[in-house]
Amino acid sequence: MSTDYQQSREALGVRLRELRLSAPDGRLTGSALARRLGWPQPKVSKLENGKQTATPEDLRVWAEGTGQPEAYDELLARLRGFESHIRSWRRQLASGHKPVQDTHLAEHMSTTVFRGWESSMIMGIFQTPEYARHIFTRYTELQQSPRDTEEAVRSRIKRQEALYDPTKRFHIIMWEAALRALVCPPSVLGAQLDRLSGVVGLDTVELGIIPFSASLKIPPATAFWVYDDSRVIVETWHSELWIEDEPSVKTYLRTWNTLRESAVYGRDAQRVISAARRELNMT
Structure with a gap:
């Protein structure tokens, strides 16, 4: 807390x-x-x-x-x-990214149903070590925080053990833009997309992709994560918002369900991922 x-x-x-x-x-x-x-x-x-x-x-x-x-x-x-309390990045990152990742690791361990929306990068729980390494490096430069990249990467990757826990369920939606954002070298993104394809068949994961061509009821805005339908975490450039009051949580759940209506799943999601992968090979 x-x-x-x-x-x-x-x-x-x-x-x-x-x-x-x-x-x-x-x-x-x-x-x-x-x-x-x-x-x-x-x-x-x-x-x-x-x-x-x-x-x-x-x-x-x-x-x-x-x-x-x-x-x-x-x-x-x-x-x-x-x-709805604010956790400033300046305070959180005073000792580097690992403590923040450890906090999220603890949240994942205690959560049974996880819902997430990501519009600009691959969801953290699906990231490869190399992709995560580039993400942490970029944010360390932006926030001018202590560099503890390898420790942060290890904590983030450990979070992925939850994907293989049969008692947990992960309902994730991402915008197609997240598959194409070159926040890392093309070779790293290519390996990341291969990894993403591999999680589609996990029985603990429901992965939806909103294609660029999809009709949208609301704009694909800020990323957020919902833990057991009772707590929401939203990231901004200067802070994290931890939201627990019931009316606000319900607003985010409605937002998530509205976005879900535009997502494709299963083979259709695989096709969107594969198309991004093929286009990456052409660049």
């Missing part, structure tokens, strides 16, 4: 404690408030100490239970402010 996120959760806990201690009908103990709300006492303690994330309903009953219902809007605004 990010430091920014945890600090915000702890700050919300401090505010909840203030409301409990300043109740109009007299200062409430944690046990007294728990009884009033019908909660187990540890829940009050966890919320006040930033050990548990409050729900909007938790905040509503807390405000009412402490006799200060007018505080609900303020509490909800605080919650919304950190449910």
